[in-house]
Amino acid sequence: SDPKRRREFDSLDDFDDTLPTAADAAAGGFFEVFGPVFERNARWSERGGAPLLGAEDSSDDAVAHFYNFWFDFQSWRDFADADEYDPADASFREEKRWMERQNEKLRQKRRKEEKARMAKLVEVAFSLDPRVSAMQAREKEARLRDKAERNALKAAERNAAADAKAAVAAAVAAEAAAEAERARVEAAERKRQKESQSRALRR
Numbered sequence: 307s308d309p310k311r312r313r314e315f316d317s318l319d320d321f322d323d324t325l326p327t328a329a330d331a332a333a334g335g336f337f338e339v340f341g342p343v344f345e346r347n348a349r350w351s352e353r354g355g356a357p358l359l360g361a362e363d364s365s366d367d368a369v370a371h372f373y374n375f376w377f378d379f380q381s382w383r384d385f386a387d388a389d390e391y392d393p394a395d396a397s398f399r400e401e402k403r404w405m406e407r408q409n410e411k412l413r414q415k416r417r418k419e420e421k422a423r424m425a426k427l428v429e430v431a432f433s434l435d436p437r438v439s440a441m442q443a444r445e446k447e448a449r450l451r452d453k454a455e456r457n458a459l460k461a462a463e464r465n466a467a468a469d470a471k472a473a474v475a476a477a478v479a480a481e482a483a484a485e486a487e488r489a490r491v492e493a494a495e496r497k498r499q500k501e502s503q504s505r506a507l508r509r
Contacts, residue, residue, distance in 0.1 A: 322346065325427050331434050337361060340431050344376070347424065352380035362437060369437045376428045385416035 326339045333339075341359040348356035356379075357372045364372075389409040396402035432438055 323423060325423065325430065328430065328434055336431075336434055336436060340434075343427065344431070347427070350381040350383045352382045359431070364437060366437075366441055369435070369441065373428065373432055373438075376424075376431075379424050379428070381417070381420055381424065383417070383420055385413045385420070388412040388416045 326343055331339045337359060344356075344359045348358065353375075357368070357375050360368055360372060390412060391405035391409055393402045393405045393409075396405055
């Protein structure tokens with residue numbers, strides 16, 4: 307059968323478009339409430355193989371994959387029931403084309419509404435998902451730890467630089483003191499020799 311006609315037919319099936327709220331999740335449990343909703347809406351996935359919500363012990367990678375997929379969800383839902391005109395009733399070609407354009411505008415409006423509905427579902431789930439909260443807390447802790455380590459490294463580098471500067475200053479001071487002592491000793495020796503020479507002349 308024609309895939310397009312098949313999708314139009316399947317899109318006419320009765321479907322529960324309702325979305326759960328934070329209050330629903332608080333009353334019935336996040337996974338118990340949102341899990342079936344994602345499973346129900348997975349049928350519309352254009353790409354197929356839509357990942358399901360999973361459980362509280364799902365890995366971080368599985369959670370990230372789930373939300374990456376659903377935040378970019380692409381639906382094949384056709385909304386043929388939005389049509390107001392039956393092109394088969396057209397009297398001539400231009401009228402038929404006009405009817406088809408009008409129907410397509412109505413379907414596009416429904417597709418836009420569907421996109422907004424799915425985006426809201428994913429955003430609400432993301433905001434309530436305890437796994438996301440835990441991941442964000444761990445990421446924040448890791449950022450703080452990295453910042454503390456960077457600050458400690460910078461402090462150690464500053465201290466090392468200060469110690470090196472102090473060591474250089476001490477070495478310079480010691481060299482200056484040694485030079486001054488050598489000069490004092492030499493001056494004292496010259497004075498002693500001069501006095502010895504003076505005594506010798508007086509004899």
